[in-house]
Amino acid sequence: MIQRPQPDDRFRIRTLHRWYAVSWVLLGLCPPVISVLDKAGTSRFWWSLALPAVIALCYAIVVAYPGNPVLRPHTFLGVLTLCLGGMSCARGDGAALFIVSLPHFWLLAKSPRHSIAFSGIAATATVAGITIHRGADADFFTGNIIFTLIGCTAGVLLGLGVVRIVQQSDERARRLSAELESAQLRLLEAHKLQGATEERERLAREIHDTLAQGFASIIVLAEAARSSLDTDPGKSAQQLLSIENTARENFAEARVLVGSAPQSGLAPGSVAGTLRRTLDRFTEDTGLTVTADLPEVECDQPTRIALLRCVQESLANVRKHAAASAVDVVLALHAHGVELEITDDGRGFVVEDSRGFGLNGMRKRLAELGGELTVTSSVGDGTRVLAAIPTNGQV
Incomplete structure (x- = not known):
């Protein structure tokens, strides 16, 4: 059974994504642009404006049109990776933008394996861009490179930990859902059994109060009519008439019990008249x-x-x-x-x-x-x- 997010969960997820998107724009895309505002006209200025704009535009398209056939999430991650490498090559510093962008690789990739692959490729592109910008003779282990590698490692470990927690949560949810479904089935069976028991008790009560009493009356009257048949034929005739009437009443009650006559089997009238009869x-x-x-x-x-x-x-x-x-x-x-x-x-x-x-x-x-x-x-x-x-x- 696949667990789907509930409406409240989906709302919280969307809110979290929005807050991350705002943070990513403010802390990842804006700083490179702000840092080159005083260098208008240079190649670094144009690259620092163009590449963040391309990243922001692609992300906006993916979010606004998630079903578009051209720019899918993995395509955006590829564009993001290339732009991270380009920014690092043009500016020589890409660690901050790379670290801020790491959640994208875990939110948009199809699986943890793809997330790790994109994170590693993006880290490699960022390191390669910084190295190209600084030149082959420069010291390799600069602060930006070290932070990029640390960020990539920490991001992978943290992502795997979150995935593990989510999987355990989903497993618990599936287990609880299965237990709940089993409990509901048991409760349904218990309700059916209770309903059947109550119906049997009701029928037993109706049979006892109607048919059984009628048959008992018929037996007593029949015994009395037989005993007085020779000595008092008139009384026997009256008792036989009572047997006939009782049998007719039992027949009417039986039709009620099997559902072929109106419920109650009681003729309309006042309660006093019914009791008097x-x-x-x-x-x-x-x-x-x-x-x-x-x-x-x-x-x-x-x-x-x-x-x-x-x-x-x-x-x-x-x-x-x-x-x-x-x-x-x-x-x-x-x-x-x-x-x-x-x-x-x-x-x-x-x-x-x-x-x-x-x-x-x-x-x-x-x-x-x-x-x-x-x-x-x-x-x-x-x-x-x-x-x-x-x-x-x-x-």
Whole structure:
């Protein structure tokens, strides 16, 4: 994976290049021109003006038109090398301009190998120009030559060090990018797994609250109808009708679960009417006394479904476990939300010992709406289930 500079990095790089270009012009190109202003008309004057102008013009073209087919960066470096040799030959001093120009060989060359080659050729041209200007008989190791050689050596070492640092930084960036990509993939897989787990839990809760309860009711009614078939045919017929209605409801709920029917499977209407129909069916199937206080309460569809599921689960527990004779259901609207209370006079149980799926399912369903479920019971004292769901975003 190739790491590309980010926008902030590119901005900093461009700013650094601009500052270096300004420094290079002021410290490299201007001094030779200023030093010969009092020697107008001489060959040294014209060479000191022409060669810096050629260098500056070529650099401006490379920067302004980086894609031009004629003057590419390597071409400019070749021109710079020739001009450094020409300046040294015309003036006898080229070390300062050479040292100031060294970053060009590392910024514009294609690779460190090309940078070293251009730096060495430019240093050779500068030394050769100084030697030609001074003459073959002059002392070779002058200050300009020594500084040129030292500058070339230091520039190569410094350039290689910077390249090494950049390579290590790129390697770390690639490694971190690979680790980040791997972590993102693991996180994505974890999210998918979590989503699948949550969906399985949701389906399990829906199946338990609808199909499983319906099938349990069908089994109980079928057993009762079979036992009274000879002694009380009328009652058996009524129980068979209840089995038929329950099976139809289960079929509708199954269509909802497989996505072939509108979500919720709940007919439109008030929550009080929906709960009242459920309680009537329960009374019809079990013969238990049910007292209901169900005022008309305005609530949204998710709240309506949650209240219905709480009633269905509580009644199913009463039928299977409580051995109760009476059930009391109260629906109320308060400032903080809507509350549903279901109580029975059955045998009760120890709440802390309960590990049933139904109670946990009710708690999770209410928690999704910001509500909570409170179950109060003890052995021999019946059971009280209180479902509270906030309205208008209140908790």
